[in-house]
Amino acid sequence: xxxxxxxxxxxxxxxxxxxxxxxxxxxxxxxxxxxxxxxxxxxxxxxxxxxxxxxxxxxxxxxxxxxxxxxxxxxxxxxxxxxxxxxxxxxxxxxxxxxxxxxxxxxxxxxxxxxxxxxxxxxxxxxxxxxxxxxxxxxxxxxxxxxxxxxxxxxxxxxxxxxxxxxxxxxxxxxxxxxxxxxxxxxxxxxxxxxxxxxxxxxxxxxxxxxxxxxxxxxxxxxxxxxxxxxxxxxxxxxxxxxxxxxxxxxxxxxxxxxxxxxxxxxxxxxxxxxxxxxxxxxxxxxxxxxxxxxxxxxxxxxxxxxxxxxxxxxxxxxxxxxxxxxxxxxxxxxxxxxxxxxxxxxxxxxxxxxxxxxxxxxxxxxxxxxxxxxxxxxxxxxxxxxxxxxxxxxxxxxx
Amino acid sequence: xxxxxxxxxxxxxxxxxxxxxxxxxxxxxxxxxxxxxxxxxxxxxxxxxxxxxxxxxxxxxxxxxxxxxxxxxxxxxxxxxxxxxxxxxxxxxxxxxxxxxxxxxxxxxxxxxxxxxxxxxxxxxxxxxxxxxxxxxxxxxxxxxxxxxxxxxxxxxxxxxxxxxxxxxxxxxxxxxxxxxxxxxxxxxxxxxxxxxxxxxxxxxxxxxxxxxxxxxxxxxxxxxxxxxxxxxxxxxxxxxxxxxxxxxxxxxxxxxxxxxxxxxxxxxxxxxxxxxxxxxxxxxxxxxxxxxxxxxxxxxxxxxxxxxxxxxxxxxxxxxxxxxxxxxx
Numbered sequence: 001x002x003x004x005x006x007x008x009x010x011x012x013x014x015x016x017x018x019x020x021x022x023x024x025x026x027x028x029x030x031x032x033x034x035x036x037x038x039x040x041x042x043x044x045x046x047x048x049x050x051x052x053x054x055x056x057x058x059x060x061x062x063x064x065x066x067x068x069x070x071x072x073x074x075x076x077x078x079x080x081x082x083x084x085x086x087x088x089x090x091x092x093x094x095x096x097x098x099x100x101x102x103x104x105x106x107x108x109x110x111x112x113x114x115x116x117x118x119x120x121x122x123x124x125x126x127x128x129x130x131x132x133x134x135x136x137x138x139x140x141x142x143x144x145x146x147x148x149x150x151x152x153x154x155x156x157x158x159x160x161x162x163x164x165x166x167x168x169x170x171x172x173x174x175x176x177x178x179x180x181x182x183x184x185x186x187x188x189x190x191x192x193x194x195x196x197x198x199x200x201x202x203x204x205x206x207x208x209x210x211x212x213x214x215x216x217x218x219x220x221x222x223x224x225x226x227x228x229x230x231x232x233x234x235x236x237x238x239x240x241x242x243x244x245x246x247x248x249x250x251x252x253x254x255x256x257x258x259x260x261x262x263x264x265x266x267x268x269x270x271x272x273x274x275x276x277x278x279x280x281x282x283x284x285x286x287x288x289x290x291x292x293x294x295x296x297x298x299x300x301x302x303x304x305x306x307x308x309x310x311x312x313x314x315x316x317x318x319x320x321x322x323x324x325x326x327x328x329x330x331x332x333x334x335x336x337x338x339x340x341x342x343x344x345x346x347x348x349x350x351x352x353x354x355x356x357x358x359x360x361x362x363x364x365x366x367x368x369x370x371x372x373x374x375x376x377x378x379x380x381x382x383x384x385x386x387x388x389x390x391x392x393x394x395x396x397x398x399x400x
Numbered sequence: 401x402x403x404x405x406x407x408x409x410x411x412x413x414x415x416x417x418x419x420x421x422x423x424x425x426x427x428x429x430x431x432x433x434x435x436x437x438x439x440x441x442x443x444x445x446x447x448x449x450x451x452x453x454x455x456x457x458x459x460x461x462x463x464x465x466x467x468x469x470x471x472x473x474x475x476x477x478x479x480x481x482x483x484x485x486x487x488x489x490x491x492x493x494x495x496x497x498x499x500x501x502x503x504x505x506x507x508x509x510x511x512x513x514x515x516x517x518x519x520x521x522x523x524x525x526x527x528x529x530x531x532x533x534x535x536x537x538x539x540x541x542x543x544x545x546x547x548x549x550x551x552x553x554x555x556x557x558x559x560x561x562x563x564x565x566x567x568x569x570x571x572x573x574x575x576x577x578x579x580x581x582x583x584x585x586x587x588x589x590x591x592x593x594x595x596x597x598x599x600x601x602x603x604x605x606x607x608x609x610x611x612x613x614x615x616x617x618x619x620x621x622x623x624x625x626x627x628x629x630x631x632x633x634x635x636x637x638x639x640x641x642x643x644x645x646x647x648x649x650x651x652x653x654x655x656x657x658x659x660x661x662x663x664x665x666x667x668x669x670x671x672x673x674x675x676x677x678x679x680x681x682x683x684x685x686x687x688x689x690x691x692x693x694x695x696x697x698x699x700x701x702x703x704x705x706x707x708x709x710x711x712x713x714x715x716x717x718x719x720x721x722x723x724x725x726x727x728x729x730x
Contacts, residue, residue, distance in 0.1 A: 291511035295575070298472050299525045300498035309524075313515040 089317075092393040099389020102382035109379060113183040121161050122173035124180040125347040130160070134171075140365050141167040165371050169361065178371050181349040185331045185379065188261070188350075192268035192330035197323045199269060200276025207277065208284030209307055219281070222274045230271055234333065237267045238342040260345050264337065268330060279322055283315035290314075317394035324387035328380040335376055351376050414486045415447035416615050417471075417501075417583050423479035424463070424470045428690060436690045440466040442639040443480070445716075448583070451609065453616040455630030455647070457623050457662065461689070463639040464619045465506075468585040471617070472503055484583070499529055502576035506588035508568035512560035518571055519556035522546065525578040545574040548611075550604065566597035570604070577608070585617045590625060602629060623666050627651060632722075635659045638689055638697040641716060645723035655725045658682075658698050696728070704729050 093099060122128060128138040130149045138147035143166045150160050165174035207218040241263035287293070288311060296306050331351075337343040338352030346353070351372045358369030424441040441463045448454045456464050470477045473494045482489045489497050502525075505511035512521055519542045525531075532538040543553040549570040560568055569589065576584055586605065590598040602625065608614060618629045626633055627647055634644040635658065643656040654660045661680040668674040684701040693699055699709040708728050716726040 290513075291505045291507055292513040294469075294474060295503070295505055295511050295572075296513075296524070297474055298498065298503045299575075299579070300495050300528050301524070305528070309516075310513050314513070 089394040093389055096389045096392060098385050099392070102385040102389070105378060105382045106386060109182065109382075110186070113179055113186065116179045117176065120173065120176050120179075122176045124172065124177050124349060127171040128163075128167060128173060131158075136171060138163075138167050138171040140169055140361075140368075142365075143367060147171075166365075166367060168357070168368065174368065174371065177349045177354060178351070178375055181351040181354050181372060182375050182379065184261075184344055184348065184350040185334055185352075185376070188264055188334045188344075189327040189331035189379075189383075191265060192272070192334075193323050193326040195265060195269045196273045196276050196326055196330075197319070199273035201280055201319065203273065204277040204280025205284055205307055205312065208281035209288065209303065209311065211285075215281070219278075222277055225271065225274045228271075233271060234267050234337065235340070235342060237270065238263050238337060241266055242342075260343055264334060264343065268333070272326070272330070272333075276319075276322065276326070280315065280319060283318055284311055287311050287314045318391075321387055321391040321394065324383065324390055327387075328383040331376070331379055331383070351379075416450045416452075416485060417617075418447040418483040418486075419467075419471060419480070420445050420483070421480040422467065422470060422477055422482065424466050424475060425478040438690050439639050439692060440689065441470060442692075444636075444639070444641055445480075446634055446641065446644065448615050448617060450582070450615055451613045452632070453609065453618050453630045455626035455633040456617060456619045456636060457621060457626045457633060458636035459621065459686075461686075462636045464621070464636055465587055466639075467636075468503065468587045468617060468619055471585065472498075472501055499579045500581050501583045501585070502579065502581040503585045503587060504569070504572050504576050504589040507592050508565050508572060509592075511572050512568055514559065514561055517557050517559055518546070518551075518563075521560065521571060522556075522574045522578055525575060529579055531579065541578070545578055548577065548608070549574045564597075565593050566600060569593060569597075569601055573601075573604070573608075577612070580612075581614070583615045583617070585619065587619050588621070589618075591620060591622060598625065605629065623662055635662065638686070638692065640697060640726065641724070642698065642726045643724065644716070646721070649721065649723050653723070655719065655723070656698075656727050657702050657704055657729075696726070 128135045130153050135147050135149045141163055144162050163173050168174050207215045242259050245259040245262055293310050296310050335352030338350040339356045343352055344350045354372040362369050422444045425437040425439050427435045428438050429435050458464050469475050471482050484497055522542045522545050523538055526538055546553045551570050590601050620626045630647050633647050633650045634641045637658050643659045654663050661682050664680040682701045687693055687700050695711050696709045696714050699705045714726045714728045716724050719725055
């Protein structure tokens, strides 16, 4: 018996069932006893006999097969450890060098913005001081240079932390300002994407799941918001909100966050959820078609349970990925708003406002433009590559 | 028109499931304000006894699946009644009946959620109907179900994509059995499978029927499979049942010309017998279900069509022995 026979036999029997019963697929329900044929069955070879039993019989010639031994069966059982969707995706993500590199850069930047303010003895808003005295000579220093007062102090044996990126035009340490700017940018980016995610997810899933007239009305609203010129609207909203919010938040905790920051969040919340809502709706429309949703309904599952357990988990990868890609675009928007002077309030720096200040002095002190710009590029690029990597690893449609 | 479609001999007991004059029309938009009815299921009546299998055959698009889905109120019926043990099933009480009526789906690939483990899938009906008190009880039931359908219970923590088509269909069956139903609708449950796997699954359906006294509505387009499985067979054409009888009766004395042609199209494994049998090839087109003929819907393709067929709808009448036929020429 060659190996192919064995395999065929294995397929036909299956481990739990009785061989005879398994193979007796007499599909017409005609009496499966051999006798009711006119043919001279005795003269025919064995295997033909079996086939002549009934018109529609799918009977298989048993003489060609032998039972598989326990050993044969053992060979066909190939166990692999159970794998989850997450494990598979992570393994794939780890193979993507570019995405891994950007993940490492992102982690590095996030660690930096958390610990750097604790290590560097300067503050983002105060002028460099030497021995408790404001150092007015420490203006516009190039990277790793010291002012005259600091030089003296070093000669007297004091240790002074270097100005890694130099100082700005008011004598503030530039490195810590860039770090704080990055902090603001990343916080704004993440929060804005989170707001976009929440609104888009709710809106999109309601619209997609219920469909029909609900969907029609909700999506026309999205179309209207989508057709507004966003830059113009962002500028208008920032100006208007700034005035409204200043009155509203005086005396509350939100005051410390600053009106501009809050208006930025509102701008994102109002404008950028539409593409997320469309994406979620589209995903839900396609996932809804699957039979497992119908199966859940036939079991009596409620709409909430179906959305929670069946629909959302199956669109989650696409949604998470597009949220990751939303972060750099929010950072970008924040940067250009700050660049236009509509972003965070001074003295709180943001990468955009730092770049704007740097632009004014580009000929004399190019490093003041270069550092924040590099930071913006680094964050945006690595978020984009990270998001791309996530998509390649987790989007089921791109799986090979 | 109400038909008594209960087979003779079982008149004294109420059938498990009884469908009367079931209608399912879909509105199809035509322009801005007008719409046409697509009659997917039109006036279908049948009944199924406890432990019985009714086969439902017909070509693609004849409304077989729609019958199944409407019976479970996955689609709201346009008209007609569905009774379970004599009680009418309505929108309000359907939740309770979901424990008694379940469905096994066609595609073993799309009918299992790829993000759920097998124990989640099989245990979901238990979760929904809160059929357990402790976590342990739930796990034990899941294990029991998996063994019942011939799956290795160690595989409960795996995801559906790690299984083959036949195994996935077994998972789907285990899920349907979880609530201890009395009636299962098998919606083309084996048509996506390999022939050898089909045989395994069909035999399993039969074993389960014996063990658990299940009744099946076995929907398929493969008349061989339906004949193997069913006690009785109903043949559907364009939303209507045109012939219904005991399985052997239909194979041996098919009366309706459509059933005859369906049977003649069944492939025969033995070439010699196949050469002897004559194939009836139908001519003409299937009419659009949005614009059905006034008379018999089969009249556009019928080889024995008369003028009466074009103008009058033939009723489904008993020709004796529980053999129902809807044809003027018999």
